Amino acid sequence: MIRVLHFSDVHVDLPLSSLPWTTWLGKRAIGGLNHAIRRRPHFVHAIDKLAALARFADEQAIDLALCTGDYTILGTAPELALAARAIEPLTRRPLGFATVPGNHDLYLGDSVREQRFEKHFAKWMVSDRPELATDGPFPFVRLVGDDVAVVGVSSARPNPEPWRSSGRVPDAQLEGLGRALADPAIRERFVIVMTHYAPRLWNGRPDSITHGLDNADALLAAIASVPHGCLLHGHVHRRYALRVPEVRPVLLGAGSTTQEGREGLWVLELDGAERSAIPGEFRDGRYVLDASARLSLT
Numbered sequence: 600m601i602r603v604l605h606f607s608d609v610h611v612d613l614p615l616s617s618l619p620w621t622t623w624l625g626k627r628a629i630g631g632l633n634h635a636i637r638r639r640p641h642f643v644h645a646i647d648k649l650a651a652l653a654r655f656a657d658e659q660a661i662d663l664a665l666c667t668g669d670y671t672i673l674g675t676a677p678e679l680a681l682a683a684r685a686i687e688p689l690t691r692r693p694l695g696f697a698t699v700p701g702n703h704d705l706y707l708g709d710s711v712r713e714q715r716f717e718k719h720f721a722k723w724m725v726s727d728r729p730e731l732a733t734d735g736p737f738p739f740v741r742l743v744g745d746d747v748a749v750v751g752v753s754s755a756r757p758n759p760e761p762w763r764s765s766g767r768v769p770d771a772q773l774e775g776l777g778r779a780l781a782d783p784a785i786r787e788r789f790v791i792v793m794t795h796y797a798p799r800l801w802n803g804r805p806d807s808i809t810h811g812l813d814n815a816d817a818l819l820a821a822i823a824s825v826p827h828g829c830l831l832h833g834h835v836h837r838r839y840a841l842r843v844p845e846v847r848p849v850l851l852g853a854g855s856t857t858q859e860g861r862e863g864l865w866v867l868e869l870d871g872a873e874r875s876a877i878p879g880e881f882r883d884g885r886y887v888l889d890a891s892a893r894l895s896l897t
């Protein structure tokens with residue numbers, strides 16, 4: 600059996616005064632400061648919770664950990680360095696670790712130009728099938744054991760307008776994803792597609808134009824016929840599972856694993872043809888699973 604931990608949107612916190620002054624140039628000054636001030640109280644214990652999450656991963660004998668992005672609030676170099684240090688114990692699982700960026704990690708064009716995310720996280724986005732990548736490292740494919748595959752797709756981009764935090768899977772990646780999912784060596788496995796943005800909200804509706812995934816329908820169409828699999832996402836800070844009509848893989852959103860009072864995660868148990876997902880939460884200082892809410896993924 601392979602046990603997979605899915606966590607997301609940990610948004611590690613740094614005192615604003617410790618960020619470089621260039622953080623506050625231009626557009627980040629307008630939306631960013633407001634945003635950071637509003638968000639920070641919800642994530643004050645993020646670093647301690649990541650330590651608790653590493654203990655949970657040990658207790659639960661997690662083989663593989665997956666994070667669907669948003670490690671930071673403002674995508675600055677010090678935040679990304681802090682986040683990379685904080686998740687380091689979670690990356691040392693026996694079958695490894697994989698991740699994709701969130702919109703906060705690529706907050707503005709400078710984060711992307713300076714490749715700040717890649718500097719710390721590129722090693723967790725490597726592919727066993729690099730010839731299938733169509734847009735930088737994406738989609739990347741990790742072949743896990745004999746019957747599981749992880750396919751990482753990036754849906755995050757900088758959003759210079761302070762009121763917008765939407766995403767899009769670039770067309771080139773959708774094409775690459777289609778090719779990867781059609782490949783029998785991948786398709787015949789249980790396929791875990793991971794991306795930051797939620798193709799649907801918990802109620803089955805698309806997210807708003809300013810917060811959602813521009814081409815959610817195209818992503819759902821790309822994965823719809825995968826015989827056995829699921830799609831992991833974050834971005835919407837609420838843990839939920841959703842079945843979308845005509846789409847075979849279940850959508851699993853971890854929500855935010857560190858947000859006060861909303862902490863969410865999933866543990867997948869993949870045992871041959873027996874596959875299920877168990878929701879987890881944070882209670883009395885530790886992460887716990889709710890085995891009574893186990894969900895079948897077959």
Ligand SMILES: [Fe+2]
Binds near residue numbers: 701703834835
């Ligand atoms: Fe996000």
